[in-house]
Amino acid sequence: MSLLKNRKGMTLIEIMIVLAIIGGIAALLLxxxxxxxxxxxxxxxxxxMTQIVNALSMYYTDCGKYPQTLESLATEDASCSNWGPxxxxxxxxxxxxxxxxxxxxNGNEFTLMSLGKDGREGGSxxxxxxSLDE
Numbered sequence: 135m136s137l138l139k140n141r142k143g144m145t146l147i148e149i150m151i152v153l154a155i156i157g158g159i160a161a162l163l164l165x166x167x168x169x170x171x172x173x174x175x176x177x178x179x180x181x182x183m184t185q186i187v188n189a190l191s192m193y194y195t196d197c198g199k200y201p202q203t204l205e206s207l208a209t210e211d212a213s214c215s216n217w218g219p220x221x222x223x224x225x226x227x228x229x230x231x232x233x234x235x236x237x238x239x240n241g242n243e244f245t246l247m248s249l250g251k252d253g254r255e256g257g258s259x260x261x262x263x264x265s266l267d268e
Contacts, residue, residue: 189222
């Protein structure tokens, strides 16, 4: 009997207190971590947009015009006799939030932007539209 009295361990209350402390710390850190992740995604999207602009410039050099869609950077464009031989991009690009880029061609000029985290025009914070002009 004396062996059972001397056993040491954590009581249920002590375990609950430790779990409450860990939960409180997680509740404080989680919003900061997701905010940092979104901030990194915005920066990655801008870097990726620069790569797309470079691919568009190479396409323009080879074909004498900009493509009608960004998909033309990844698949052979029949309207360009000097396309390739390798694709300008491996696949049709998406931003770091998983949304398609907005690419509009107006004559010999184009606009390229990401709609941000929410995938809709406008917004603020991480939901704001992302362009290289900023």
